[in-house]
Amino acid sequence: MSLSKMNDRGKIKRYSLEGIPQALIINIDKFYDYDDVNKEEKESISRNGSAESAKKMKETLEKVGFETDLHCNSLGEISTLSQDKIHGIVERFLTKLREMDKRAKDDNDKSKSCSMVAIVISSHGGPNRFVIECADSRNFNVEKELFRKFENEALKCMIDKPKIFIMQFCRGSEYNEGIAVPKQKPDTDGGRLKEKNQERIVAQSLSDAIIAYSTSPGKLSFRHFFFDAIIDVFQNYGHTDEVIRLFKMVSEEVNKKEGKKAGQVKQAKTAKQVIEVDLINLSKDLYFQGPTCEEVPRNRNEEEAEAKLPNQVERNTNMTL
Numbered sequence: 001m002s003l004s005k006m007n008d009r010g011k012i013k014r015y016s017l018e019g020i021p022q023a024l025i026i027n028i029d030k031f032y033d034y035d036d037v038n039k040e041e042k043e044s045i046s047r048n049g050s051a052e053s054a055k056k057m058k059e060t061l062e063k064v065g066f067e068t069d070l071h072c073n074s075l076g077e078i079s080t081l082s083q084d085k086i087h088g089i090v091e092r093f094l095t096k097l098r099e100m101d102k103r104a105k106d107d108n109d110k111s112k113s114c115s116m117v118a119i120v121i122s123s124h125g126g127p128n129r130f131v132i133e134c135a136d137s138r139n140f141n142v143e144k145e146l147f148r149k150f151e152n153e154a155l156k157c158m159i160d161k162p163k164i165f166i167m168q169f170c171r172g173s174e175y176n177e178g179i180a181v182p183k184q185k186p187d188t189d190g191g192r193l194k195e196k197n198q199e200r201i202v203a204q205s206l207s208d209a210i211i212a213y214s215t216s217p218g219k220l221s222f223r224h225f226f227f228d229a230i231i232d233v234f235q236n237y238g239h240t241d242e243v244i245r246l247f248k249m250v251s252e253e254v255n256k257k258e259g260k261k262a263g264q265v266k267q268a269k270t271a272k273q274v275i276e277v278d279l280i281n282l283s284k285d286l287y288f289q290g291p292t293c294e295e296v297p298r299n300r301n302e303e304e305a306e307a308k309l310p311n312q313v314e315r316n317t318n319m320t321l
Helices: 003-009 050-063 083-106 225-237 243-256 298-308
Strands: 011-013 022-027 032-034 039-041 067-072 117-122 131-133 139-141 163-168 209-213 276-280 295-297
Touching: 022 050, 022 083, 050 067, 050 117, 050 225, 083 139, 163 225, 209 243, 225 243, 243 276
Parallel strands: 022 067, 022 117, 117 163, 163 209
Antiparallel strands: 011 295, 032 039, 131 139, 209 276
């Protein structure tokens, strides 16, 4: 159906959530140097407090309907979240999704399949905007070793089903210092969403996906800004609001925060943080929980959302498509 015809109808389809949403959280908060005999914890780079944030993230995702697996060094898996271990965790999760799909087909019961996935990765990052550090100080490339495994050609059981990736790690070494701006809303469309979608002829690459990064390319990421905002927004609005709108609210919350630069003791300077959210061929509205109706009137949805939330939520959204 052409876009013009869809607009004439005034409706946009909604992703079906018939099935069981599945989530995977990997939080690496302790790091080690290994030799042939010993391992030594690198306490100076431990991510203190991130285990508690990961637990709250698990509770949040479960609140909006996900069955959630959490893996964290400090929660019974000390020193085990090595590169090889993470590869194994991801592969077992993929196997689980395929087995759920097979069981649903064997029993002719879609409710036994996976309806959507959420993958949360939290660790140290570095100069490469797609690489995290594992507990054994080796690297894991989320683009090559995670996203590609969820492409339609690689994971056919998740074709046309939503995939949400939440990535918490630094993507460079620069602070985002921000600039002073008037309190009055500026006359600009700099925060407008830029469309990246293309008409799909053959389902092959990653699609129906949201990739949310805690910071923009080249920038450092403060540890708790992103997670705290997601937890707060999802818990308060996750049952009622469309997911893209939720991430706009997350962006607004992160924009309000300021972090202290490392090493600045006297007259400490602060830095800002800007999240990046990529939408990849996301062709329908996505709700965590809501009516089972497949089509929702576009105008009614927008009017209801505007009535519930302040205008400034729309103002400072920093997202890309």
